[in-house]
Structure formats: C-alpha cells, structure tokens
Amino acid sequence: MWGLLVGVVSYFPAAWYGHRFLEGQGMEPGFTRKLSVFLFASIVSTALGYGVSLVTSSPAHRRAEAGLQRQILQLLGSAARCTQNPGLPQCSQDRAEAEQLLGKILGGAPAKSH
Structure with missing residues (x-):
C-alpha cells in the first residue's frame, strides 16, 4: 500500500523535474518532450514505489x-x-x-x- 502511495505521489515531482530539465537542455515543446517526460516520471515513480514496497514488506x-x-x-x-x-x-x-x-x-x- 505504501509503495502505491509513494509511486503516485512521486510521479508529479518527477514529471515537473523532467519537464524543467528538458526545457533547460533546449528541447522544443511538443509531443516528443511530453512523451519523454511521461516515460521518465513513470520509470522513477514505479522504481520508487517498488523500492518502498520491497522495504516495507515482510520476508x-x-x-x-x-x-x-x-x-x-x-x-x-x-x-x-x-x-x-x-x-x-x-x-x-x-x-x-x-x-x-x-x-x-x-x-x-x-x-x-x-
């Protein structure tokens, strides 16, 4: 349960950071940037959620x-x-x-x- 919560909550800061990072790199706004931000945020939030689930679950x-x-x-x-x-x-x-x-x-x- 905690993993799900952390995964959902962490998606938004990861998406914001990814958007700002790609903007700073000079990537033009558009579909490619939105898709890149979505993939980055999805991977980060999934990894964080899995990590929290792994830590909080019993052996x-x-x-x-x-x-x-x-x-x-x-x-x-x-x-x-x-x-x-x-x-x-x-x-x-x-x-x-x-x-x-x-x-x-x-x-x-x-x-x-x-």
Whole structure:
C-alpha cells in the first residue's frame, strides 16, 4: 500500500523535474518532450514505489509472492502448450490449477468459469 502511495505521489515531482530539465537542455515543446517526460516520471515513480514496497514488506510475504510468481510462470508455459495442442490430458488439470491459483490471488474469491 505504501509503495502505491509513494509511486503516485512521486510521479508529479518527477514529471515537473523532467519537464524543467528538458526545457533547460533546449528541447522544443511538443509531443516528443511530453512523451519523454511521461516515460521518465513513470520509470522513477514505479522504481520508487517498488523500492518502498520491497522495504516495507515482510520476508514471508516476499517468499509467498515469489512462489505465486513461479506457479504463474509454470501455468503460462503449460497454457502455451495447450494452445498449440488442446487435446493433451494435462490441459484440463492445468485449467483447474489455474482457476485455483486465480482464486488464491483474488483473495479466496471463487473464480468464474466462462
């Protein structure tokens, strides 16, 4: 939560600083300067928000999050195989596992099947 707050709040000073910096460098006003400022401010605010989240989260939470990321990557790999050959017997088991993982990510909410 703190990471999100810091990321949102830090965007505006970063955008202001980026705008002033590029203006000082003699970059003409226009789309390119606006896009550059947007990208700079987005990168800075994302990095600050991630850093604050990393510092404020507990090691147990980080381990659990890393475990979820590994499971998601494994499921994405199996989903790619199932896209190429949907008749594989592993696909139905992977689909059920994906629905359980989605429910876990959404905080225990039952996943809706389409």
